Amino acid sequence: METFDHVSMEPHSTLLLQGGTVLDGTGAPGVVADVLVRDGVVAAIGPGLRADGPVFDATGRVVCPGFVDIHTHSDLTLLSDPRALSKVHQGVTTEVVGNCGLGVAPLPPGADVAAIRQAVSYLDLDLDPAVALDWHDLPGYLAAVAAARPSLNVAALVGHVALHAAVCGFDDRPAGSDELDRMCGLLADALDAGALGLSTGLVYAPLTYVREEELTALAGVIAAAGAVFTWHVRSYDDGLLDSVAQALRVARATGCRTQISHLAAVGRRNWGTVRRALDLVEAANADGLRVGVDIYPYLHGNAPLSQLLPAWAQEGGASAWAPRLRDAGVRERIVAGWADRPTGWEEITVSWTSRGDADPVVGRTVADLGGAGAALDLLAELGAGVMMTAGGRSEDDLRAVLTHPDAVVASDGLALDPGGVTGAGMPHPRSYGCFPRYLERYATDLPDAIRRCTSAPASLIGLPDRGVLRTGAPADVVVFDPAAIAGPATFTAPHQLAAGIDLVLVGGAPTVERGAHTGRRAGRVLHRTRGTTG
Known part of the structure; x- marks a missing residue:
């Protein structure tokens, strides 16, 4: 049997993953099978396959699609260190940036770029002077990401902070009709350029001043494009139910596909409110809307x-x-x-x-x-x-979300390098261990747990060709030991890479092998196809 590293793999267009338990990402039961990868796609799945290239022994391991992290803040850290070590080492092969309204495009001429960069400071933990916001629109940002050659695939939402601040500034006032028209135009341009949708974050100034009229107008643009509107709602503590109700009200008014981010209730007096929020989501979906929720498997949040x-x-x-x-x-x-x-x-x-x-x-x-x-x-x-x-969260609330049929797993973290400029401070351990921690501690039904990390988030966000292991699909694949997978990162020692991940393929390229990054950076910038509904 031929083993490989990133050097010996270069001449080969095929790779055989042999004898693992294949979980295809749909929630179907696992089957012992081989997976043949050829020219960056899954060429065949079945028993007794043969290959003219390297063979990786996956006996006793799970072979599944790469994890699709639809809620991340790696917008700038990927430009600082495109290896995305903390993410690919836990099996993430696709990230969606621009969440919580904290994106870095558009920045049209006349925008106060310095003030916007301060407003989205959560993205800037590395303070890397080599990373300059020198683009004006989403294509410019995505071109910068592509030029950096990231280790994983990257797709983007439009961040509402940049969109609103570029047009209206940072004052507490409603947007005028001309300003609304301009924001809608900039959003439509970004969607045409491949953005997956729009994210808002109503706790971040100047979005704290945004009126529902603006949210509804922007949601109308999203609905017309078949894109997604993701919400960091206005309150996760005493006002959680009213905040979720606002997101659903906008969804009902426009019909836009909606994702409620990191659903949790903060403060002991609010414990149990999450279940009532989930009831609101269920009622909306029963009425024909498409509303999803996501959460990470920790009882602490992280924010400015x-x-x-x-x-x-x-x-x-x-x-x-x-x-x-x-x-x-x-x-x-x-x-x-x-x-x-x-x-x-x-x-x-x-x-x-x-x-x-x-x-x-x-x-x-x-x-x-x-x-x-x-x-x-x-x-x-x-x-x-x-x-x-x-802190201030409930384990019962967390489990209620993690087991809900409309919920998926997403990190809310960043791609970090524990030994580099992005490895500063004591960040939330979710950046290093979200998916392994979920699989280790909360996955009572492994096929369904894998679905919540792969095809389900990909479908919700509008990337239907990701998160599945099937013939013809891109070969984004993870091989892991179900008995050893773990996220050892903690709040006091966060800069620890995940354990139990044997192999990560991104577009068929071995990117992590037996705990080491191979140096391969085969990620692609992913664009939404207009009209995609997921």
């Missing part, structure tokens, strides 16, 4: 610390609101509003700051640092340059 600020305090962008936080009256008003927070400061940990890994506040809770006053001090000094992990 500034997300905790009230909307009024963030007006004008980070360069305006950060100095504002030094005003005694402003601080007093914010602290008063925080008095009834659903989570305590002991549940909020500083995970990264723009001061670097040597910053002594990284890894400490806000309570330990001094509470509300300390949080305001950090934000006044560093503005958007402070990230947090936040």
Whole structure:
């Protein structure tokens, strides 16, 4: 039997994965079979296949489609390090960027690019000066991604922050009719250029000021194109049900396909609300809408610390609101509003700051640092340059989502390099271990669990040729040991690559083999075909 690495594989157009348990991504039971890969696609699946190239012994392993991560924030880290180590090592072969409204296109002439980059600071954890936002539209951004030659496939949503801020700025006011028309035009152009849809993030300024009229107008463009509208809803704590209801109201008004991102309820007093939110989703789907939800298998979230600020305090962008936080009256008003927070400061940990890994506040809770006053001090000094992990979630709620028929798994993480510029701070471990952790801890029905990581998210987002293992499909394939798969990354030691992944193929190219990246970067930029419904 011939083994291979990325050098010996180069001359061969075929590869045989022999004797593994094939789970095709549809939820069907596994079968022991061989998988023949030829010229980047799956050429055959069945017993007793033969090949004129290398053979990989998959006996005792699961062979399945590569994981399709439809909710990621790797927009800029992929340009900094296109190997996407934290993702391909856990079996991800396709990522969708531009989520939570935090995309980096369009940036039309006249847009305040510096202010927009601050507003989407969650994408910029590496602070890599070599990554410049020097494009004006989605084709320009996707060209930059393609030129970087990523290790995995990349598709993009249009981020609502850039779209709105480029046209309306950062003030608390409704968009005028001409501005709505311009935003709809820019969105339509991006969809024509291959964007999968639009994402919004209504906790991020200036989207905190967006009226439902704007959401409905943009959703109409999405519906007409057969694309998807993904929502980081306005509230995941006390206002969760009202926020989900708003997304469904817009879906009913326009008929647009809708994805509710990282569905969770924050704060003990809100535990159980997730089940009621799922009831709303079920009712919408029963009425003929297409609404999906996604979640990651952890009880903590991750976001900029500034997300905790009230909307009024963030007006004008980070360069305006950060100095504002030094005003005694402003601080007093914010602290008063925080008095009834659903989570305590002991549940909020500083995970990264723009001061670097040597910053002594990284890894400490806000309570330990001094509470509300300390949080305001950090934000006044560093503005958007402070990230947090936040708890206050229920295991029962998490399981309710993970087992719901309309739910899929998505990381909400970033492609990171543990030894490089993107390996700073103490990021959420989901960037390294989302899918292995889910399969290790929550997969009671392995074929269905694989479906939730592959064909189901691909279908929801509008990539119907991904996430399936069938003849003629792109050869994005993962081979893993079901007894050894694990995500060892933790909140205190997050920069640990996944375990138990024996082989990852991207477009037929061996990208990870037995725990090591081969150096191959065969990922492609994926475009939506107009009219695709998933």
